[in-house]
Amino acid sequence: ITARLKRTLPVRGPQAPTLSELMRWYCLNTNTHGCRRIVVSRGRLRRLLWILLTLSAVGLILWQCAELLMNYYSASVSVTVQFQKLPFPAVTICNINPYKYSAMKEYLSELDKETKKALETFYGFSEGKSKVRRSVDDWNSTGSDFFQHIPLLKVEDFFRTATDLHSGQKRKIEGSVFHKDSSIVNSGDSNDIIGFQLCDANNSSDCALYTFSSGVNAIQEWYKLHYMNIMAQIPLETKEKLSYSAEDLLLTCFFDGLSCDKRHFTRFHHPLHGNCYTFNSGESGTILSTSTGGSEYGLHVVLYIDEADYNPFLVTSSGAKIIVHDQNEYPFIEDIGTEIETAAATSIGMHFTQSRKLSKPYSDCTETGADIPVENLYNKSYSLQICLHSCFQKAMVESCGCAQYAQPLPAGAEYCNYKRNPNWMYCYYRLHEKFVKEQLGCQQICKDACSFKEWALTTSIAQWPSIVSEDWMLRVLSWDKGQKLNKKLNKTDLANLMVFYKDLNERFISENPANTLVILLSNFGGQLGLWMSCSVVCVIEIVEVFFIDSLSIVMRHQWQRAKKWWHGRQRGKEPRASDPERQGHDNPVCIDEDLPTFTTALRLPLPQDSPLPRTPPPNYSTLRLETAFTEQLPDTLELGQH
Numbered sequence: 001i002t003a004r005l006k007r008t009l010p011v012r013g014p015q016a017p018t019l020s021e022l023m024r025w026y027c028l029n030t031n032t033h034g035c036r037r038i039v040v041s042r043g044r045l046r047r048l049l050w051i052l053l054t055l056s057a058v059g060l061i062l063w064q065c066a067e068l069l070m071n072y073y074s075a076s077v078s079v080t081v082q083f084q085k086l087p088f089p090a091v092t093i094c095n096i097n098p099y100k101y102s103a104m105k106e107y108l109s110e111l112d113k114e115t116k117k118a119l120e121t122f123y124g125f126s127e128g129k130s131k132v133r134r135s136v137d138d139w140n141s142t143g144s145d146f147f148q149h150i151p152l153l154k155v156e157d158f159f160r161t162a163t164d165l166h167s168g169q170k171r172k173i174e175g176s177v178f179h180k181d182s183s184i185v186n187s188g189d190s191n192d193i194i195g196f197q198l199c200d201a202n203n204s205s206d207c208a209l210y211t212f213s214s215g216v217n218a219i220q221e222w223y224k225l226h227y228m229n230i231m232a233q234i235p236l237e238t239k240e241k242l243s244y245s246a247e248d249l250l251l252t253c254f255f256d257g258l259s260c261d262k263r264h265f266t267r268f269h270h271p272l273h274g275n276c277y278t279f280n281s282g283e284s285g286t287i288l289s290t291s292t293g294g295s296e297y298g299l300h301v302v303l304y305i306d307e308a309d310y311n312p313f314l315v316t317s318s319g320a321k322i323i324v325h326d327q328n329e330y331p332f333i334e335d336i337g338t339e340i341e342t343a344a345a346t347s348i349g350m351h352f353t354q355s356r357k358l359s360k361p362y363s364d365c366t367e368t369g370a371d372i373p374v375e376n377l378y379n380k381s382y383s384l385q386i387c388l389h390s391c392f393q394k395a396m397v398e399s400c401g402c403a404q405y406a407q408p409l410p411a412g413a414e415y416c417n418y419k420r421n422p423n424w425m426y427c428y429y430r431l432h433e434k435f436v437k438e439q440l441g442c443q444q445i446c447k448d449a450c451s452f453k454e455w456a457l458t459t460s461i462a463q464w465p466s467i468v469s470e471d472w473m474l475r476v477l478s479w480d481k482g483q484k485l486n487k488k489l490n491k492t493d494l495a496n497l498m499v500f501y502k503d504l505n506e507r508f509i510s511e512n513p514a515n516t517l518v519i520l521l522s523n524f525g526g527q528l529g530l531w532m533s534c535s536v537v538c539v540i541e542i543v544e545v546f547f548i549d550s551l552s553i554v555m556r557h558q559w560q561r562a563k564k565w566w567h568g569r570q571r572g573k574e575p576r577a578s579d580p581e582r583q584g585h586d587n588p589v590c591i592d593e594d595l596p597t598f599t600t601a602l603r604l605p606l607p608q609d610s611p612l613p614r615t616p617p618p619n620y621s622t623l624r625l626e627t628a629f630t631e632q633l634p635d636t637l638e639l640g641q642h
Contacts, residue, residue, distance in 0.1 A: 018553065019550060019554075022549055022553060024039060027039040028040075032534055032538060038050045038051055038054060060527075061528060065527060068515075069520070071514055071515055084504065084506060085289055085504070086290060086352055086501060086504050087287050087288070087289045088280050088287070088288045088299070089280070089325060089453075090278050090281050090282065090324070090325055090326065090329075090331075091278065091279045091280065091324055091499050092276050092322065092323050092325065092333065093249070093276065093277050093278075093303065093320055093321075093322050093497075094273040094274070094320065094321045094333050094337070095249060095273070095303075095305065095320055096273075096305075096310075096320060097309070097310040097311060097318075098243060098273050098274030098314075099242045099243050099311070100306075100309050101310060101311045101312075102309050103241075104242055104311065107230055107234065108227070108311075111223065111227065111230065112313065115223055115313050118152050119219065122152075122154065122215060150196050150198065150225060150226070150425065151196065151197075152218070152219070154193075154194050155193040155194065155195060155209070155211055193211050194211070194212065194218045195209055195212055196210055196221075196222050197209045198210070198426040198429055201422045201426070208429065208430070210429070219313070220314075220316070225425055228405040229416070229417050229425075231271070232405045232415035232416060232417045233419070240267075243269070243274030243275035244274065244306075245275070246262035246265055246267065246277055249303055249304060250265070250277070250301060250302075250303065251302040251303065251304050251494070252300075252301065252477075253300070253301045254299075254300040254301075255299050255300070256288075256292075256297050256298075257296060260279075262277075265279050266281040266283050270333060272334055273321065273333050273334070276333065279299055279301075280327070290501060291504070292504075293500070293502055293503045294500060294501075294502075295347055295349075295498050295500045296500075297500060298498060298499050298500025298501065299499040301497050302477070302495070302496055302497075303340070303494065303495040303497060304489075304493060304494060305318055305319060305342050305492075305493050305495055306493055307490075307492055307493055308493075317339070319339055319342050320495055320497070321333050321339055321340070322340060322497065322499070323336060323337045323338065324348070324350065324499065325455075326453045328381040329380055329383060329453075330378040330383070334406070338457065340495045340497055341495065342491070342495050343463070343491040343492050343495075344461050344464050344495065344496065345463075345498070346459060346460075346497050347459070347460045347461075347462075347498045347500075348457050348458070348459050348497075348498065348499045348500070349457070349458040349500060349502035350455045350457060350458075350499065350501050351455065351458075351501075351503070351507070352453070352455055352501070352505075352507065353453070353507040353508075353509060354506070354508050354509070355452055355453075355454065356509070356510040356511065357448070357450045358511045362513070363450075363511075364448075365448045365449060365450040366382065366448075366449060366450060367450050367451075368381075369382025369386075369387065369449070372445060372447065374445060375390060375394065375410070377389070377393060377408040377409075377410060378390070378408055381449075383449055383452070384446055384447070384448050384449065387442075387445070387446035387447075388442050388443070388446050389407050390408075391446060392431075392432075392435050392440070393407045394410065395431060395435075395440050396427075396428065397410055397413045399431055400416065400421065400431065401424075402416035402417075402420070402421045403415050404416065404428060458502065464491075464494075464496045474489050474490070477494070
């Protein structure tokens with residue numbers, strides 16, 4: 001009887017055999033009123049209205065919850081201003097001219113000679129002679145390696161031919177043409193365009209022509225290429241001696257109203273700017289601070305520029321470059337340096353700001369750069385510029401086999417030069433072109449730093465020294481430096497620099513999460529209660545019914561089909577499609593052992609194959625009396641006769 005009840009009783013709840021029965025059971029028992037009204041409503045119109053209302057409520061919940069989730073990953077910016085004693089930043093100062101020209105002449109003599117010949121041929125410039133243009137046939141046939149590797153070219157015939165300014169030979173232009181337009185200086189003939197051509201050493205037909213409408217830019221760019229090739233072969237110790245010392249650069253120094261000297265400056269060698277000096281670098285373990293704003297309490301230095309010893313082909317301006325930065329940051333003078341004029345007093349007022357951004361998932365910034373797959377070549381704290389320069393240098397070593405001179409040298413690599421790497425210039429230009437077009441992937445790999453310090457600078461310039469004070473001031477400064485200089489100073493050799501805090505307001509700019517997890521959950525609960533009268537338990541119930549139980553039913557049916565197919569295969573025939581599927585407790589996965597009640601037993605259908613049960617007829621033989629005595633007594637006989 002128990003087995004028969006299990007086979008025939010309908011099953012309700014999570015163990016329902018079909019999805020329709022499971023959904024009906026859920027709608028009748030759930031706490032969400034809309035689902036229940038869909039089942040119990042009478043009439044198609046009313047039921048359709050409840051379906052539309054319930055689906056609309058679900059759509060509104062999903063929309064509002066998506067908005068809440070997006071707002072959870074947003075951040076609000078807060079600005080805090082504090083007035084307190086501030087640490088003074090590091091101030092790095094470099095002469096625009098990296099090396100003394102008088103000391104570099106022996107290394108650059110051949111390059112300077114070829115450059116002067118190019119100027120004389122193309123523009124008619126000559127030292128001590130009239131400016132008469134020479135033909136290219138007047139060139140000396142014996143040239144140097146500089147022009148053999150990368151000659152200057154005069155482009156003619158609409159970029160189809162070019163004349164080698166050294167050999168006078170004409171060549172056909174092949175390959176790409178990169179025109180870097182400028183309107184600084186143009187030659188007399190508007191059709192005269194000069195440039196240089198870079199070719200692959202392994203494939204002479206693969207070339208690129210770089211042209212300039214300004215001869216100044218063309219010659220200066222050509223000069224810098226050969227200049228870097230020469231400097232890459234000079235040892236670092238020699239280059240430090242060829243550049244300016246602290247005694248050469250600094251004439252006077254004051255900080256916070258007190259005198260300072262070269263001991264407060266730290267030297268570091270920059271590939272493009274020679275010896276640079278950093279005030280308050282923090283290498284000694286002490287960082288200076290200031291408690292008063294204003295120009296009287298900052299850094300005040302007078303710099304000796306020595307314009308007469310400048311390289312005339314390498315730099316076209318005179319003065320110094322400075323950069324204000326944190327002690328743990330690398331000073332990128334060539335990128336963000338501020339130029340200081342000679343014969344002028346330059347005042348730089350600062351405002352200090354600390355910024356802090358939230359990392360993932362709020363923004364795509366990095367805390368320390370440890371998650372960036374690029375080696376830091378600068379040994380300073382991470383920044384976006386450090387990552388980009390290091391990434392390009394890494395690509396340079398991998399593609400060209402040597403390192404670019406203007407950036408730090410990676411471990412195991414060497415700087416590029418003609419002797420060991422005759423193809424490096426062509427490779428460098430091609431690689432730099434890809435870098436600018438963001439084809440190397442460096443801009444995609446490198447990320448902004450999450451925290452950084454910034455000094456906003458305000459620059460003002462005044463004439464210095466004044467006309468009335470020029471004479472005595474130059475005399476005093478010449479006296480102070482007289483034993484080293486042995487000449488009277490000119491005001492064009494001097495630069496006056498003041499760096500100070502305009503105020504001591506320290507600004508903190510920080511990002512904070514616009515929503516916390518508690519607020520997010522509270523907003524979710526409000527939306528669910530408003531539109532569906534749901535709670536957390538209701539959400540768990542939805543997950544259980546629509547995902548776990550529904551999946552269980554689908555898997556159960558698939559298991560039954562697979563089992564039938566397997567049994568039919570074992571018997572050598574396919575399973576019959578007309579076989580009724582087992583339902584309820586007849587399913588082997590249902591192992592409920594609860595006994596049926598009397599009420600549920602009355603609902604059992606009668607079996608169809610057996611006749612209806614009937615009440616059996618009485619056995620009349622049981623009504624007969626059988627005595628245990630074999631003989632009848634005489635008195636009973638008489639009684640019977642009567």
